[in-house]
Amino acid sequence: MRIFDPHIHMTSRTTDDYGRMAAAGVRAVVEPAFWLGQPRTNPGSFTDYFDSLVGWEPFRAAQFGIRHFATIALNPKEANDPRCRPVLELIPRYLDKDSVVAVGEIGYDAMTPEEDEAFSVQLALAVEYELPALVHTPHRDKAQGVKRTLDVVRESGISSGRVVVDHLNEVTVGEVHDTGCWMGFSIYPDTKMSPPRMVEILRAHGLERVLVNSAADWGKSDPLLTRRTGEAMLEAGFSEDDVDRVLWRNPVEFYGQSGRLDLSETADTGPLFEGSSILRGGS
Amino acid sequence: MEQNAWLTDAVARVGDSPRAIVRLFAAAGRHYRPAEEARIRLLHALPAEAVPYWIDDLYRHGDSNEKLAVLRALPDLPLDVEAVPLLHDALRTNDTRLIGAALGPYARHLDQHAWRHAVLKCVFVGVPLEEVDNLDQRADRELAVMVSALRAEREAAGRRLPADAYRLLERIP
Ligand SMILES: [Zn+2]
Numbered sequence: 120m121r122i123f124d125p126h127i128h129m130t131s132r133t134t135d136d137y138g139r140m141a142a143a144g145v146r147a148v149v150e151p152a153f154w155l156g157q158p159r160t161n162p163g164s165f166t167d168y169f170d171s172l173v174g175w176e177p178f179r180a181a182q183f184g185i186r187h188f189a190t191i192a193l194n195p196k197e198a199n200d201p202r203c204r205p206v207l208e209l210i211p212r213y214l215d216k217d218s219v220v221a222v223g224e225i226g227y228d229a230m231t232p233e234e235d236e237a238f239s240v241q242l243a244l245a246v247e248y249e250l251p252a253l254v255h256t257p258h259r260d261k262a263q264g265v266k267r268t269l270d271v272v273r274e275s276g277i278s279s280g281r282v283v284v285d286h287l288n289e290v291t292v293g294e295v296h297d298t299g300c301w302m303g304f305s306i307y308p309d310t311k312m313s314p315p316r317m318v319e320i321l322r323a324h325g326l327e328r329v330l331v332n333s334a335a336d337w338g339k340s341d342p343l344l345t346r347r348t349g350e351a352m353l354e355a356g357f358s359e360d361d362v363d364r365v366l367w368r369n370p371v372e373f374y375g376q377s378g379r380l381d382l383s384e385t386a387d388t389g390p391l392f393e394g395s396s397i398l399r400g401g402s
Numbered sequence: 403m404e405q406n407a408w409l410t411d412a413v414a415r416v417g418d419s420p421r422a423i424v425r426l427f428a429a430a431g432r433h434y435r436p437a438e439e440a441r442i443r444l445l446h447a448l449p450a451e452a453v454p455y456w457i458d459d460l461y462r463h464g465d466s467n468e469k470l471a472v473l474r475a476l477p478d479l480p481l482d483v484e485a486v487p488l489l490h491d492a493l494r495t496n497d498t499r500l501i502g503a504a505l506g507p508y509a510r511h512l513d514q515h516a517w518r519h520a521v522l523k524c525v526f527v528g529v530p531l532e533e534v535d536n537l538d539q540r541a542d543r544e545l546a547v548m549v550s551a552l553r554a555e556r557e558a559a560g561r562r563l564p565a566d567a568y569r570l571l572e573r574i575p
Contacts, residue, residue, distance in 0.1 A: 173465035178497045215428035216465045217437075379432060 120362060122345050123147040125370040126253070126285060126303060126332035129176055129187065130168070131155075136335075136342050141183040143346040147382060149374060150176060151190040151224045151253050156337050159197055162206040169209075173216050186382060188374065189216075190223035190253045198237035199229070207240060214248040220377040221245070223253025224285070227264045230257065235271070242275035251281040251376050253303075256291070265291045269298055281376055283330055288312055289320065296324055301373050305334035306344040314344065314351035321352065326364050330373060408433040409440050416447040420456055423448065427460055427468060441471035445479060454484040461488045470499055476508035483511045493520050502533035509535060518545045525549055531566040538573060546574040 122145045129137070129150050140148075150172055152165075159165060172189040180187035191213040197203045213219055222245040227234050245252040254272065257264035265284065272282050284295045285303030295302050304312050304320065317331060335342040349362045374380050403411075412430070415422040427444055431437030448456055457479065461472040473492055476485050489512060492504035505520055512520065521534055522545070531537060549571055553563050 174469075175495070175497065178466060178499075212424070212428070212463055215425055217428075217431050217467065218465060 120144040120346065120349050120359075120366065121146055122349070122366045123149075123370040124332055124342070124345050125149050125283075125330045125374065126151055126305065126334050127342060128153060128334070128336035129180065130171060131337035132335060132342060134179065134182075137180060137183040137185060140342050141185055143343050145185060145342070145345070147186040147188070147370075148180065149188045149190060149220060149253075149370070151221075151255075152192050153194045153224050153255070153336070154196045158200065160200075160202050162203065162209060165193070165203070165206040166209055169213050173213065173218055177218060186384065188218050188220045188380065190221040191216075191219050192223050192225045192241050192253075193237055194224055195226050195228040195234045195237065195255065195257075199231055199233045204233075204237070207237065210241070211244060211248070214244060214250060217379055217381070219250070220374040220379050221251040221253045221283075222248070224255040225252060226255040226268055227257050228255075230260070230264060230267060238271055239275060242272065242277055245281070246275070246277050249378070251283070251373060252277060254282060254284045256284060256286050258286070261286075261288070262290055265294060269294065269300070272298075272300065280328075283373060285330075285332070286334070289316070292320060292324055296328075299328075301328045301330055303330045303332060305332055306348055307334070308339055308341050308344070314348040317348050318351050318355045318357075321357070321365070322355075326361060326369070328369070329365055330370055331365055403433070405434045409443060412440070413443055413447040416444050417449070420448050420452040423456055423460065424463075427471075428464075431467070437467060438471045438474065441468065442475045445472070445475045450480040453479050453481060457481070457485055458488065461491070466497060466500065470503050473500065473503035473508075474506065477506055481508075486511050490516070493523065496527060498527055498529050501527065502529045505529075505534045507535045514540075514542070518542075518548060521545060522548050522552065525552060525563060525567045525570075528564055530564075531570055537570070541570065541574050543574065546571060 124145055127148050127150060129148060152169060152172060169191055177187040191210055193206050193210065214222065222241050225238050225241045242252055254268055256268055268284060279299035283301035283303045286305050287295060287302050292302055304317055306312050306314060306317055321329065331345055331348050333340060333342050333344045345366060349366050352362050371380065412426045416426065423444055427441055430440040430444065434440035457472050461469050464472065485508065489504045489509060492500040501523060509517060517540065524531060524534060549567055556563055
């Protein structure tokens with residue numbers, strides 16, 4: 120089983136986790152920029168963090184044969200702190216980096232006017248830098264949050280196929296499915312989504328435009344829940360090819376839209392990768 | 403656009419306006435392979451008086467591959483000691499590629515204390531000593547003492563130094 124975790128915060132994980140992930144079949148990860156638990160108080164804190172996402176963290180991952188990519192953004196929670204907002208001016212330079220494959224996590228936390236503005240400004244950056252967007256949905260008041268998220272995405276003019284709306288559940292999946300956006304599911308030990316529930320969602324909505332991630336971070340989470348979901352799919356009668364589609368080809372297809380998903384140093388990337396490689400022509 | 407044409411155009415743009423290097427340098431690998439070759443050509447396209455400013459800017463804002471390209475370009479760029487702080491930065495990391503790249507010919511500007519510690523760090527983290535420029539000429543008694551002390555610690559723990567470190571000790575008079 121080859122696994123591409125499309126959303127995991129490796130900065131908060133140990134080097135032993137990389138070893139366990141590699142042993143479980145994880146060969147590529149995307150680490151979205153997000154909140155660190157302790158609120159930041161100035162833009163410099165962000166640049167050091169972003170630098171580690173395009174510097175130290177890919178180096179650490181490579182020791183285990185794992186390719187590490189990142190998404191960069193000012194997250195919605197800290198978009199509310201006026202001391203942090205100047206980081207918006209520093210973000211564009213990161214969006215040119217080879218290993219940055221999307222703008223994210225953007226979206227809503229408490230649905231404030233400040234979040235509105237940071238969200239739409241950063242969706243515009245995604246369009247300008249020709250990157251997909253990774254959109255976080257709030258854990259409180261989720262149904263309302265998803266509705267408003269989809270409105271803002273529509274108004275931004277970004278193509279829906281270049282947006283993943285993440286942390287969905289049984290209640291919110293249908294609405295996102297109808298928009299043409301990609302659907303992200305974070306599999307957690309207790310809350311949000313479990314492997315058996317994920318299998319039911321795949322049965323009901325199909326495999327298309329679905330991304331399954333562990334979203335593992337500093338909270339109670341487990342970087343191997345992608346693998347557990349693949350196993351649950353097989354037990355439920357899905358084929359090996361179905362599992363490969365959800366856990367590998369789908370994230371390759373989504374982030375491949377960046378034109379920067381270089382998986383050439385990853386073992387067994389398979390034929391499907393070829394079409395979404397790097398070195399696109401033009402410019 | 404074919405990759406040589408892209409690079410020719412990019413080099414001309416940097417010659418006209420050094421600031422153009424910001425985006426071209428970051429995106430080079432998506433238009434030209436090997437990326438590092440393109441990045442080094444772009445650095446050489448900078449007007450000489452602009453080199454100290456831009457190598458500092460590009461290194462500090464660079465991802466690991468951009469930092470590597472800057473470090474590897476240093477010996478052939480019109481520079482005096484201006485880029486020494488970049489070597490210190492690279493040597494503070496634990497990224498073996500950056501440490502090795504910091505010890506090329508431009509490391510002649512490192513003082514002997516910093517240089518010895520950098521070589522010792524190579525032995526410690528396993529950077530091949532062949533990456534250290536001018537090693538045999540510069541290695542001195544004090545470096546031999548430091549490497550021997552590390553050897554004693556390692557061997558007391560039942561471990562060994564990399565083979566090239568033993569060979570270095572034999573060569574230091
Ligand atoms: Zn997250």
